[in-house]
Amino acid sequence: MEATTLLYDDQPDRALRAAQQGVALAPAGSVAQIRLAGQLARTQARLGHTDPAADALNLLCGHAERQVPHARGLFSSAAAQSWSVAATTSLCLGHSEQARAFADQAMEVYGLDPRVSPTRRAITALELGIACARLGDPEQAVTYGMAAISTPRYSSAIVARSSSLGATLERTYPEATVVAQFSQDVATLKGRAGGVQGRLTDRETIVQVGRLPRAASRQTDQPPLAGGGIRCQSAVSRSASAWECLD
Template structure:
C-alpha cells in the first residue's frame, strides 16, 4: 500500500529495515483496499492496528525515514520527526475560544437560569470532545482535557440546580478523569466541591465527607478550590454531628477569611460572606440557633448590599431560609414564616433552595403540629417548591 501511494519501493522510502521481509504487493486493481485506504468513511477497525496506525501516520502526515545508522542519517530526517510531533488539526484560536467560553459561563453563572445554561454548556462540552478526537499536540491535549473537565464541573452544578442528582455524579466523575489526564488537580478538586454540595443537599453526609476530604487532599495549596473545600469540610462535620471535627475544621477555614475578598464573582469564586453562610447552616445542624441567627443575618446584610456581578440570589435565599430555620428553633414561628416568604418571593428557584425550604417546612410542622398557621404555611411552601 505504501509503495503504491508513494510510487517508490519500500527501501527507497526507508520503511524496511535490514532483515525485514518485504510486504506483499497491493492488489492489481489499482485501488487501495482495507481500512487504511484514504477515505471520508470511518475506519472499520479491522486488520492489524499497528500497521493501520503506521500507514495512516505516513499517508496523512510527513514521511519519516528511520535513523538506522549514522552514515545513512540525515538532518532532514530529524526535522521530519519535529514536524510530525507538531502536526495538529486544531488552530490555537479554537482552544482559546473554548477557554474564553468556560470563563464567561462560570463568571456569569447566576445571571442565567439552569434551563438556559444547560444547552450552552452541553454544546461546548461536546465541542471539546470533538476537538479531543481530532489530531492535536500533547500540549493542546492537556489544555483541552482541562477545559472539558471544567465544563463537566459546570454542567454538574447546572444538574444540581435542576435536581438531576444522577447526572451530578456522572459529570463529577467525568471531570475527575479529564482533570487527571490534564495533570490539573484543581479540576478534580472543583469536581469534588460540586459533588460535596450535592450530597449535602441530598442528605448524604458521608458521601459529602468523602468528596470534601478527597478534594482537599489534591487541591493546590491556597487555591480557590482548597479554600472552598476547607469551608465545605467544616459544614460537613457539623452535618454529621461531629462537634470537635467541626471546631477544628472551622478554625482552619476561618484562617482564609482575611485572605479573600468580602464578595466574589462567579461560580468558582471565593469570598468571606460564604464563610458566614456556611457557619449559619452548620450551627443549625449542631442546634446552636442563636449563633446560626447571627451568622445568617450577617450573610444576608452583605448579600443585600451587593449589586451587579457580585449579586448571588441563590445564596441570599439560602441564607434567609437558614435564618428562618434558626428563628423556628428559637420558638419564633411567625418570624420564621415571614423570613421564608421573603426568601422565596423573587428567587432563582433551584433545587438547593427547594431542599432548604422543605427542611424548614418539616421543622416547623414537627415543632408546631397543632398550629393552623404553620399547617397552612406548610402547604404554601409545598406549592412554591413543587
C-alpha cells in the same frame, strides 16, 4: 465540585473523602482551600463528627473575616457564601444561636448588593428562618421564609431548606396563625412542583417552580460547639426532600 455533588447525592462519607483529598492538594490560602474548608465543615456536621466539624468551621470563619464580600463565578468564594455555609453547619450541629449569628452576617453582606446571588440569599434566609423557629420566634421565621420562597429561581437546596422550615414551624407552632399562612402557601407551591422530574442539585438546572415541603424528623439545640452532634440525612438528589438535620 465532587464533594458538593456527593453531598447532595446523599453520600456524605464519599463527600468527606473527596473534600479531604482536595484539602491535601489545595494551595494554602487559595480559593479552593477555602471552599473545601466549607465542604469539610458541613459534611462532618452531617455525619455527626462534632470536633472535626468545629475545627473546619473555625477555619472557614477565619477565612470569611478576610474575604471580599462577593465574588462571581462557579468556583469563586466570598464572605457571604462562607458565612452561609457556616450557618448550615451550625444548624446541622444543633447550634441555633450560632447559626442565627452566622446567617445574619451572611444576610448583611448580601444586603450590600441585592442583585448578587439571589439563590444563595434565599438559602441563607431559610436557614435564618429555621434558626429563628428553633429559638422561639415563629413570626420572624415566617418573614424570612416568605421572602426566600418568593424568589423566581429555585435550586434543590431551596427545596430542601423550605421543607425543613415548614416542618419545624408546623411541629413547634401548630396553632400559630402565621404558620398556617406559610404552610398554605408552601402547599400551593408544592402542587405546582408536583410534576418536576429528575435530579436537582445546586450545580445543575435551576427550576422555576414551587417548593416541596416534607416533614423531617427532629430538632435540637446545644451550646455553640459543645459536642453532641447529630447525624442528618438528605434525599434531595432523588425527591427534593429535606435535610433532616436542619429541622
